[in-house]
Amino acid sequence: MAVDRVLANLDLNLLLTLDALLRERNVTRTAEQLGVSQPAVSGALSRLRRHFGDQLLVRVGNRYDLTPLATRVAALTGPALAGVRRVFDATAEFDPSGLDREFTIVSSDYAATVLGPLLARRIAAQAPGARLRLQQTTPYAVDHATDTLRTADGLFIPHGFVTGLPYLDLYTDRWVCIVSEDHPDVGDAVSMEQLAALPWVVLFDRPTAFAPAVRQLRMLGIEARVDLVVDGFLQMPFLVAGTRRVALIQERLARLLGPVAGVRALDCPFDVVPVAEAFWWNPMYRNDPAHVWLREVLLDAATELRPSA
Structure with missing residues (x-):
């Protein structure tokens, strides 16, 4: 009382x-x-x-x-x-066409580029009054995912960084090495010896970095020569182009940006765990009709990025 x-x-x-x-x-x-x-x-x-x-x-x-x-x-x-x-x-019957709400999703620039347009098109078609905010992620946002998801509707991040929260599996991608189209030392394939000698462009270079290049190489006994550290994937191809540098990015992003930036994508000479992109959210949204609809739209959008699509 x-x-x-x-x-x-x-x-x-x-x-x-x-x-x-x-x-x-x-x-x-x-x-x-x-x-x-x-x-x-x-x-x-x-x-x-x-x-x-x-x-x-x-x-x-x-x-x-x-x-x-x-x-x-x-x-x-x-x-x-x-x-x-x-x-x-809340309403007795949820109708997205009358939805007036902003959805905030914390995302890497990679996921925003690859999945963002597919999601935005579906939201615009089904709920023209809804708005989508794709907010750039940071290591802090990932390290404190529970706190991040108190004020955001969701987080795009691959498996391996967040635990204990509900999630949707969206799609998978694989890592590829990128080098300049006119790289003087690398031909149709890149070797482990070359990866050890070439300068690298890496993401964040800390335990919560999303690109596993440095971590994987260290496990193989190779200390990567880090030349540049950036806070987004989209910058990497343009910082590799016209140089002797190498970077590790997602294959879908390499296909999108490679022709524009002037870089080539090559298979990695070592095994890298594939990207298993997922959408994580706060349990308080489990039965929220608008959020349930958002998750359904996300799954539909992700079908375009699956091998069977």
Whole structure:
């Protein structure tokens, strides 16, 4: 009953204001974002301070910082708003044609390039009012996937980096070595000796790196000569072209970008575990009708990337 009394005395508009205030840390910017007056936001902040018994925002020089309590609350407002939206979006029969919702998927530039267009076309055809946000992933987002998926609808990442969350298997791809079309030392095949001697372009070069080149070579007793470290796959072909460098990227991406960048794709002279791309999501979305529909659309889009398609 105590919980019921608390809820009965709350205005859900305060949750929107609280979320914006804790992100913006500025009354004026919060008012602009919400499309309300500055006095209205100031009044809401006063009510929130009384409710929590805490200042929430404290001035430090020319800026405002979050109090320790506000820092904890800030981690909860996004999931809370998502839950409220799911409640009021629920209908007896789900019809995607009337959907007005933005889906955020955290993705590598590879998956966004290969799968993104197929997914976007299907969403536009079935739910013209829906929006798709493909947000670039980072090592931190993968290392903290559970936290990432509190505010995102899903994560595109191959198996091997995330555990303990529901997922959909989408498609597989294989790794290939790429070299410049006019590479002076590499012909129709590349050898292990050449991979040990040539300069590499690698992704992140840390334990959560998605390209297994350096890790695989180290397991084989070869210390790769890393020349360039990048934070995306799309850059790699253009940094390899016209040089003696080598890189490891997905075959589908190599086929797309090879002719444009001027690189050749070659079979790896060592065994590399194939890419098993998957879609991971928060269990709270399991029975969300819109999210169930999104997963169905994803599976349909991925059929175009399967060998039987």
